[in-house]
Each structure stands twice: as C-alpha cells, then as structure tokens.
Amino acid sequence: MLFFIITIPLASNIYAQGNGVSNYKIYFGSCDYKNKEIIVIRQFSQSKKVFYIGIDVNDIKTLIISSDQIKLKPLSWKKILIDYKNTPYIKAVIASKRQSFEMQNSGISNGYPSEKGIVLTIDLCPSHKPLDRIIFTSLINEFNKYEKPLPLALSITGRFMITHSEDIQWLKNLEKEGYIAITWINHTYNHHYNPKLPLKNNFLLEPGVDINFEILGTEMALLENKLELSAFFRFPGLVSDRQLVEDITDYGLIPIGSDAWLAKGQVAHNGDIVLIHGNGNEPIGIKDFITLLQKEKSAITNKQWLLYDLRENVEDEFDKQ
Ligand SMILES: [Zn+2]
16 A cells, blocks of 8 residues: 655745745845945845845845845855955854854854943744743843843744744834844754754754755744844854854854853853843843843943944954954
C-alpha cells in the first residue's frame, strides 16, 4: 500500500498571506532616494505594485520604496561588499564577519566604552508567558524625563508575534505615544532549540533548519504586523558558526552579539550591548536590570547614563574607522 503524506510548506503559506504582500524575496541593488545612498536588499509586491526594502548605507535605517520612485541598479551582494566597503552599513557587516570564529556570541559587540550608558537589547524568544511589561514601564519611569522617545532594540521571533498580539499592540502604542523608539532585530521565526543537542547541532545549527524561511518568514511577519524591519539579526542562543555568519550576512544582515547577558551574571559596562529577555522566562535578568537602573539612578538624573540607539551606535562606531 502506498501512503502519500501531503504537507503544505509553512514558508510558501506565510509568503503568500497578510496585507496582500506577495513575491517576497532577496533582491540586491543600489539607488539614490531623496539624496540618500540606498542598498536594496528585498523586493515584494503589494496591491499590484512592486516595492523594495532599502538600507541607508550611512545611518543604517530602513526604507520601503515603491519601484516607480527610483531607478534601481541591480548589483550582486559580493559587488556591494566591495563598492560600499567604506560606508557604516557595509563596515558593520564586514566587522561582524570578522567576529565569527566562536560558537557563541558572534557579531557586533565589544562595546564602545567612550559612551556613558548602554545599548539595551531585549530578546523576545518564543514563550507562552506574557511580555514582561515591567521592563518597559520601569524604563519609561526612569528615563523619559531625560530621553524621549527612549531607544530600545527588540529581537523578535515570528512565533512570539503569533502568540502575543496584545503585547505587540501594547508596544506599538508606547511607540505611537512617543515613549519609546524600537529597532526590531530579526531573531528568526521558530528559534529552534533542543535541550538534548550539543551547541554545534543546536539552534540555527540544527540539521534541517530552513534558514531562508527563518529569516524571510520573520521579515514577512514584521511587515504583516506593520513593524519596521531593520538590517540587524541576533542568533538564537547567540549560537552560530563561521559558515552560518557568512550565510546570514549574505542576506544583507548584521549579526549583533552581546557584551553583557545579565541573567548569566555578566556585568554591564559603559558602551556595552546589554542583553535581557522580555519573554517572561528570565526573571533574574530583569531583577538585575532593575538593580542596574537603581544603581545608575543619579547618573540618569544627571544625564550621564543614557540608552543609545543601536543604529546610531553602530553608525557612529563605523563612521569613525
Ligand atoms: Zn532567543
């Protein structure tokens, strides 16, 4: 007897749905748009029109541009890496590739000690628990008098978006009301993890993982939720190998490591990229973070200890070199 197992690939499903976005794919090229130098990294169709997702090579911000607004010059990623090697965006990509030899914590990190303050990254890995809203309310209470909107970088997974639509809406409202400004970091769709597997076969390194879906599926989900995607990426578990870093940067993305994962007892110093989890699974990290805020309270009051925007921080760092 023959059995036919029919599976509908989740990937093509996702690519086809929501907001009428279709044909979502990698597409590389360059263009000028409103006097900005742009590298295009994606193309998609919506309402019978073609759109591009571009990255401003100087400030690393994202733009969605209608194809009839620009004259696009198609370019290979290899050629972009050469032609734009002196821009903050491509310098950051190249720097992240150089920090790809360890199994954990590849990507941009190592802090910028000249800054008085930190870049705060909050990971939203898949979770059945609600968003730790106290992180955001504490931050707003402590900082908004001095910094408004407050820059935060949130590493988001596709699965978190599916199960936390109210939390996502709550964050969007905080942003709309001007309390916070979010940089959304791609943290993959499924965030594969198997506690029984060694690191070298775990997370994104697990055999059979569909990298293309993990990246593009998350970007599609961000578009569907009307959230702005960025050029930044964080490895689940901070686990990767050299080849994987190459694969991720080939999508035009910049992997972001961490200097201080508070729940692991690592201490935050000035200029650090600090990691906490906001998905309800890391109460110790949150406690440490609140303690850190209290410790820095007088410095915050004197505007000597600030939160920095990930994009501006990376731009500044690679502008200087
Ligand atoms: Zn994670």
